Structures are given as structure tokens and as C-alpha cells.
Amino acid sequence: MGEPVRVALRSLTLSDFRNYEALSVTFEAPLIALVGENGAGKTNLLEAVSLLTAGRGLRRAALDDLARRDAPRGWAVSARIDGSGGETRIGVGHAPGDPGRRIRIDGADARSSDMLLDYVRVLWLLPSMDGLFTGPAGDRRRFLDRLVLAIDPGHGRRVADLERTLRARNRLLDERGSDAFLDAVEAQLAPLAVAVSYARQETVTLLRARMASQARAGQPFPQADVALAGAFEDSAAGxxxxxxxxxxxDMLAAGRYRDRAAGRTLEGPHRSDLTVRHVAKDMPAALASTGEQKALLIGLVLAHAEVAAATAGLTPLLLLDEVAAHLDPERRRALFQRLETLGLQVMMTGTDPFLFTELPPGSAILKVANGTVSVYKMS
Incomplete structure (x- = not known):
């Protein structure tokens, strides 16, 4: 397999998006730090970038909520991307009353957001993910499904179809539908469940191998071991x-009485969990210190970025919100060196510009303030 095509965001234009009435900014550097006070709009810029690919964006916000306050016409985000086909222009937006996002690629309407994955894939790490290892299993499933989507563009549609079919089965159970109707729905549900589980397991296997390889190479972040766990996965073994x-x-048919009483389907990949262990300490990540959990998560995200680039043939854009402030100086330097080695375009945010003084040559530090973005000048 050859080297992945390097994908880079070259310009970003916002119209009535979050706190931005109008903004147009260009990017040349591979590593970009966005600095400014809390509430200046740094994360809003990352969110705009996250909407350039499939999915609901890094905040999973309702489309109407993305519009600037008192903006009656909705919002728009457009970008110029350098990638495998040269330059590609992507536009996404939403107006009141629209059923979903409007998406245009080089001036043509896109049938679905999945088409964006042919041009750009976006990964992110947010402060809200710091509790991933100690939070509910549903958060870890959504996290894993985002990782899978960056590798397998069809995964998002399969997960949506699985959830829709589960709702149909639950509704039939609640309405005491006939066995014949349940047989038909369960016949649709089974292949979807298997496809979703297999895609997740493939990504987990690739991540495990990549993180083990990083550890052997002296990766500066602790090695995590990941696994997919649940009754469905136990049944799937071998x-x-x-x-x-x-x-x-057979499992669904046998569990109808129990599921009807519970009001939901109790067995399947929608109940699976992503388990994470700290390898060096041989302990669940949830029991590690807060700093260790952050370091494990960073290592996992960096491993996934490598896996995504290798499997998709495109380097992803990586968004790191407030990541540098939580690292000691040694780990911060190690992170910047690792990002440079990965060859990705990375956008980071922080309130303190001096956190980014050790970025490698060719990086950019930009100031975000009052709805504007400008080159930061160190005093």
C-alpha cells in the first residue's frame, strides 16, 4: 500500500455560523494553534470544520442551533480542500425549514453526507471526552462508531439502519404485533447487527495492532488495549x-417476552461496550488517574489517525480542543513532535499562546477574537 494522499484545509468561510457573522480565513501550515479567551469562538471554528464530513459534527448539535443568534436565513460553511483530486470546494449549510444539511461539492448537490468522505475525513478530541472511560457505555459506542466511520464510509448508514430497525421491533413488541411480523423485522435486524459488529471489531483489531506497534517504537503516551465486549460479541466469537x-x-425470538416486559431489545450490538485497559499498569482505564486517562485517550486518537490514513488512503484532519493545557511540558513537546511525524493537518485550541511556542517550524499560531482570526504576534 502506497503513502496516503495528504489532505489539507486551505480556506474556511463562515456565514452566520455560531458567533461568526462573516469570516474568511486561509490556512497554509500543517499544525495550527487557535488561541484566544474562553468564549472567543475557537471551538466554533473546529465545529465548522467537523461539519465538512459525514456525521453530526463534534457537538452533535441540532442544525437550527448552529445559526448565529437573530440570523433569519440559517448558516453556511464553505471550504477549499487540497486532496487526491487536487482542489475540491465543499459547502454545507442549513436554512430554517430544511430537513437536513444542504451539501454541495464543487458546485453540485450531494445526495448524502457520506459523499464527503471521499474528500475529507475529520477526527477530533474534545474536553468533553475526558470522562469517556468512566462514563456510560453508550458514549463509548458512539466514540467507536466515529472511529469506524473514518475507516469504513458505509458504517454510519448501517448504524442508522440498525437503530431504525430496532425501533420498529420495539414498537411491534409494545403493540403486541404478530409473530409473523416480528419474524420479518428480526430477519432484517440480524444481518445489520452482524455487519455493525464486524465493522467495529475490525477497527478495534486495527487499533490494537497500531497501538502495540507505537509502544514498541517508544510512543510517548501510555499504551491502551481495546476490546469490544458484550453478550453479542461472546456469541460471535469464532x-x-x-x-x-x-x-x-434465535436469540431475538427467544427473548421476545423479556424484551416486551423491558420495553426494549436487550441483546445485540446496540448494547456492546468498548473496553480500554492501561497496558503498563494492567488495569482498566477507568481506574487510572485523570492525567493517565487523558494520555491514554490521546494515544488512542493518534493511533486511530494513523489507521485511518493507512486504510482510507487519505490523511484525516485532526481537531484537538484544549489538549495542550492538560499536558506537562515534556508530554506537550512529545505531542507536537508526534503530530509533525504523522504528517497530518492539525488544528489545536488554547487560551495561552505560550503553550504552543514549541511547535515545530512552519506551524502557525492564530488569534481568535471578536469574530475575527489573525496571525498572533508574540510580545
């Missing part, structure tokens, strides 16, 4: 896909 579909259909 089973062929076709056999597992039969096993899951």
Missing part, C-alpha cells in the same frame, strides 16, 4: 457471519 445471523435471530 462464528461465521451467516451462522451468527441465525444465532441472533
Amino acid at each position: 462464528a461465521a457471519a451467516g451462522d451468527l445471523e441465525d444465532v441472533y435471530r
Whole structure:
């Protein structure tokens, strides 16, 4: 496999997006630090970039909530991307009453957001993810599904179809639908469940191998070991896909009475969990210190960026919100060196510009203030 194509964001234009009435900014550097006071709009810029790919963006916000206050016409984000096809222009936006995002690629309407994955893939790490290892399993499933989507563009649609079919089964159970109707829905549900689980497991396997490789190479962040856990995965161990579909259909049929009483489907990949262990300390990540958990998460995200670049053939854009402030100087230097080695375009945020003074040559520090972005001049 050859080297992945380097993808870079060259310009970003916002119209009535969050706190920005109008903004147009260009980017030339591979590593970019956005600095400014809290509330200046640094994370809003990252959120705009996250909307250039499939999914709901890094905040998972309702589309109407992305519009600047008192902006009656909705919002728009446009970008110029350098990638495999040369320059690509991407536009996304939303107006009141629209059923979803409007997406245009080089001036043509896109049928779905999945088409954006052919041009740009965006990964992110946010302060809200600091409790990932100690929070509910649903948060870890969503995190894993984002990782899978950067590798497998069809995964988002499969997960959506799985959730829709689960709702249909739950509704039938609640309405005491006939066995024949339940048989039909469960026949649709089983292959979707197997496909979602297999895609997750493939990503987990790739991540484990990459993180082990990083550890052997002296990666500066602690090695995490990840696994997909749950009753469905236990049933899947060693089973062929076709056999597992039969096993899951039988499991669903046998569990109808119990599921009806519970008001939901109790078995399946929608109940699975991503488990993470601190390898050196041989302990669950949830029991590690807050600093260790942050370092484990950074190492995991960097490993995923490498996996995504290798499998997709495109380097992803990486968004790191307030990551430098939580690292000691040695780890901060190690992070910047690692980012330079990865060859990705990375956008970082922070309130203190001096956190970024050790960025490698060719990096950029930009000041965000009053709805504007400008080159930061160190005093």
C-alpha cells in the first residue's frame, strides 16, 4: 500500500455560523494553534470544520442551533480542500425549514453526507471526552462508531439502519404485533447487527495492532488495549457471519417476552461496550488517574489517525480542543513532535499562546477574537 494522499484545509468561510457573522480565513501550515479567551469562538471554528464530513459534527448539535443568534436565513460553511483530486470546494449549510444539511461539492448537490468522505475525513478530541472511560457505555459506542466511520464510509448508514430497525421491533413488541411480523423485522435486524459488529471489531483489531506497534517504537503516551465486549460479541466469537445471523435471530425470538416486559431489545450490538485497559499498569482505564486517562485517550486518537490514513488512503484532519493545557511540558513537546511525524493537518485550541511556542517550524499560531482570526504576534 502506497503513502496516503495528504489532505489539507486551505480556506474556511463562515456565514452566520455560531458567533461568526462573516469570516474568511486561509490556512497554509500543517499544525495550527487557535488561541484566544474562553468564549472567543475557537471551538466554533473546529465545529465548522467537523461539519465538512459525514456525521453530526463534534457537538452533535441540532442544525437550527448552529445559526448565529437573530440570523433569519440559517448558516453556511464553505471550504477549499487540497486532496487526491487536487482542489475540491465543499459547502454545507442549513436554512430554517430544511430537513437536513444542504451539501454541495464543487458546485453540485450531494445526495448524502457520506459523499464527503471521499474528500475529507475529520477526527477530533474534545474536553468533553475526558470522562469517556468512566462514563456510560453508550458514549463509548458512539466514540467507536466515529472511529469506524473514518475507516469504513458505509458504517454510519448501517448504524442508522440498525437503530431504525430496532425501533420498529420495539414498537411491534409494545403493540403486541404478530409473530409473523416480528419474524420479518428480526430477519432484517440480524444481518445489520452482524455487519455493525464486524465493522467495529475490525477497527478495534486495527487499533490494537497500531497501538502495540507505537509502544514498541517508544510512543510517548501510555499504551491502551481495546476490546469490544458484550453478550453479542461472546456469541460471535469464532462464528461465521451467516451462522451468527441465525444465532441472533434465535436469540431475538427467544427473548421476545423479556424484551416486551423491558420495553426494549436487550441483546445485540446496540448494547456492546468498548473496553480500554492501561497496558503498563494492567488495569482498566477507568481506574487510572485523570492525567493517565487523558494520555491514554490521546494515544488512542493518534493511533486511530494513523489507521485511518493507512486504510482510507487519505490523511484525516485532526481537531484537538484544549489538549495542550492538560499536558506537562515534556508530554506537550512529545505531542507536537508526534503530530509533525504523522504528517497530518492539525488544528489545536488554547487560551495561552505560550503553550504552543514549541511547535515545530512552519506551524502557525492564530488569534481568535471578536469574530475575527489573525496571525498572533508574540510580545
